[in-house]
Amino acid sequence: MYKVLLIPFGFIYYLITSIRNGLFYFGFKKSHSFSFPVICIGNLNVGGTGKTPHTEYFIRLLKKNYRIATLSRGYGRDTKGFIIASEKDNANTIGDEPFQLFQKFKNLIVAVDEKRVRGIKNLLKLEHRPDIIILDDAFQHRQVKAGLNILLSEYNQAYIHDYILPVGRLREPRRGAKRADILIITKCPKTLTAIEMKSFTIDLKLTEYQKVFYSYVDYGDLIPLNEAAKSLSINYKSLKDINVCLVSAIANPKPLEEFILKYNSQPDIINFPDHYYFREKDYELFNTKFTNLTKQKVLLLTEKDATKLNFEKLEKIPVFAVPIEIKFHSLANTNIDEEIINYVKSY
Incomplete structure (x- = not known):
């Protein structure tokens, strides 16, 4: 019953987010693109869809051949502005998830900046600049037009069955998913069958350029x-x-x-x-x-x-x-590792 009372507020939020997205779509607000591999990982729903574990997956995939930087807002940190993580930093100065990445990956450049465009430009000014930048939780940060947008959505709480805030958990209308190049349905059952994946994919109503993959959590x-x-x-x-x-x-x-x-x-x-x-x-x-x-x-x-x-x-x-490890269900015609590597090689 209480959700019915929230519908007017949901409509207002829907209008605000739709107008904002429209301003970027029609060019009234500027999106910055880069002639450089920028991968954005994000979601439509509030809450955890597994962005950091998936970021770790892509770091492991690419780190042998490329110098990688991650850039996020640094949620919950006590600081502001652009920071590159160093030994003097901790979860308070750069945020818990960036600090986790900093601790796990020795040669990873971990940066935080609430203004992603500024953060990217600062990373590209480094003497040993990265070959790839991965943006963590930046799907709604429209000021950056990433070369590859990856959208995550939980299997049991998929955006296609959700509603806009505060009625549901969506940060923006469902149609925002059309901006994604790749969709990853996360936290799937380990026993998910090919038939179940096919049925779920039909419900997603993908565009012809979009690809979908199904991942599940394993524990180390x-x-x-x-x-x-x-x-x-x-x-x-x-x-x-x-x-x-x-x-x-x-x-x-x-x-x-x-x-x-x-x-x-x-x-x-x-x-x-x-x-x-x-x-x-x-x-x-x-x-x-x-x-x-x-x-x-x-x-x-x-x-x-x-x-x-x-x-x-x-x-x-x-x-x-x-420890959490991300694994992917096998698909007959495509492989997410190949998709990511081919994107990076296109530069």
């Missing part, structure tokens, strides 16, 4: 993050006999929770808002939960959340990260 081996964890030999199967506390500050923690529940039937689950930064009271909560436990205990969290953790405040609690 547990990563020990502190000395207390490194002293233990723990894998997912051994979690059944352990007290598990699962902490997450991500947009959609359900897939992670479902995965851990396969190995531990009663984890203590603590969820925070996306991009949340842990406070003193949170560390007190974590330590209190573990104080009276006699059985072996571990704290699990995502790699993104690990970038914001102060390990000194966790006393002797073993902390492990649950």
